[in-house]
Amino acid sequence: MPARAPRRTLRAGGFADIDWARPWFGQHEARGRRWQQAALAGYAPYLAELNADACVAAQRTGRGQPLSFISQDDLPEGTAYEAHIAATGCVPTRHNLHDFFNALAWFAFPRIKATLNARQGAAIDALGVGPTRGGVRDALTLFDENAVLYASSDRALVAALRGFDWHTLFVAGRARWEAPGAFASGDGRTARCEVRVFGHALLEKLIAPYAACTAHAWVVEVPEAYFTWSRAQRDAHLDETVSATLAADAALNGRSFAPLPVLGIPGWWPQNEDPAFYDDATVFRRGRRAR
Numbered sequence: 001m002p003a004r005a006p007r008r009t010l011r012a013g014g015f016a017d018i019d020w021a022r023p024w025f026g027q028h029e030a031r032g033r034r035w036q037q038a039a040l041a042g043y044a045p046y047l048a049e050l051n052a053d054a055c056v057a058a059q060r061t062g063r064g065q066p067l068s069f070i071s072q073d074d075l076p077e078g079t080a081y082e083a084h085i086a087a088t089g090c091v092p093t094r095h096n097l098h099d100f101f102n103a104l105a106w107f108a109f110p111r112i113k114a115t116l117n118a119r120q121g122a123a124i125d126a127l128g129v130g131p132t133r134g135g136v137r138d139a140l141t142l143f144d145e146n147a148v149l150y151a152s153s154d155r156a157l158v159a160a161l162r163g164f165d166w167h168t169l170f171v172a173g174r175a176r177w178e179a180p181g182a183f184a185s186g187d188g189r190t191a192r193c194e195v196r197v198f199g200h201a202l203l204e205k206l207i208a209p210y211a212a213c214t215a216h217a218w219v220v221e222v223p224e225a226y227f228t229w230s231r232a233q234r235d236a237h238l239d240e241t242v243s244a245t246l247a248a249d250a251a252l253n254g255r256s257f258a259p260l261p262v263l264g265i266p267g268w269w270p271q272n273e274d275p276a277f278y279d280d281a282t283v284f285r286r287g288r289r290a291r
Contacts, residue, residue, distance in 0.1 A: 014097040015039045017207050023180040023268050024197045024206050028104045035100065043095040047071065050093065050103050059110045062118030065089025067110075069103060086121030097207065101200035105144075108235065109198060111243035116144050119246065139252045145201035148215040148260060149238050152193035153224045161217060161258050164287035166278050170264050177266040178227065191227045195265055196238065202262070209263060212283050216257035218242065259287065 015036050020029045031053070038049035050069040059067040063086045075084055075092040085091050091106070093099045106113045123137045152158050154176055160168035178191035195217075197203055202215055220241055226234060249256070261283050263269040271277050278284050 014204075014207060015100065018097075019207075022206065022209075023265075024203065024262065026180065027108060027196055028101075031107060032104055035104070039095065039100060043071070046095060047093065053107065057107065057110070059106065060114060061089045061091075062086040062114050062116075062121050067091065067106060069093045072099075080124050082117055082120035083124045085117050097204045098200060101203040104203075105198060105200055108196075109239045109242070111239045112198070112246065113144075115243040115246045116140050135253045139254055139256060140246075142216050142254060142257065143218065143246070144199065146199040146216045147218050147257065148202070148262065149196045149198055149220055149242060150193065150217040150258070150260065151196070151220045151222045151226065151234070151238060153222050153226060154192035155221075157193050158219055158221060161219065161260065164259075164285065166264065166284040170266060170272070170278055171275050174266045179267045192224070194227075195260070195262075197262075206262070209269070211261070211263055211280065213262055214283075215260045215262050217260040218257060259285075 018025060018032070018036060020026070020033060025032065035046065035049055039046040047069055054067045054069065057067070061067055065085075065087070066089045068090050070090045070092055072092045072094045074090070075081065081092060091103070093103060120137060120140055123134065123140075127134060150158075150161060152161075154173070157169060157173050157176060159165070160173065173193075175190075176192040178194040197206070197215070198218075199215065202213075205213055220238060222237070226237065229237070246252070264272055264278060264284065266272065269277075
């Protein structure tokens, strides 16, 4: 496989660098394009656009506070970010891509975001803000920053993901992945798995994609009928199912996820049409199977 190309330099702010044709951004395109134009106009118009949407959606944060977005400068000094959101409903937001994608996640999967915030707030209440987060808070942060939701009705593909069996997952099982655009065209109804990008830091990294970019996959086993549902039904199912699991999982830790090199997803990167793409052991590692 060719050597990895150097990451390109992004323009100031980065908002103009979002390529909505990329499959990982498609889930946010309708709202994201509008927010992008506001962000390019300036910080104040950007926050105003976010808050207009929050008002219409009437969403809540981890402790039931109405969701809103404030300038990062309005976060009181010495106050923990997650604790402030839980207590006030106000999300400190910078004028950058990282926080742009974080805000989009609040609208795409509001229950998951509220659950993550509730658990972070509870952990801070119990243990305070120390030099380290601790295992549960680390796992919550991994989810928030770098997770994808891997929805599958095929147990063999789930086992392949968890077992680092990349050939079964991506090559032999290639036809069972929902292709980009298949949902809109009605051609994806024979699919058995799909991925939705949740983590906002992951989306930021995918502005300039590179082969080794790896997500923390949260597996959601879904019924076969899932792939006949509308996008809104799928979103609601994922939001409800994952938030309930996160709220109840007392043993949440870093091993709750499965590594997933995102450019290996069929249809997400032209080079992976060649099966030799998956031979790069520095990206598609053998993982825990070899230990």
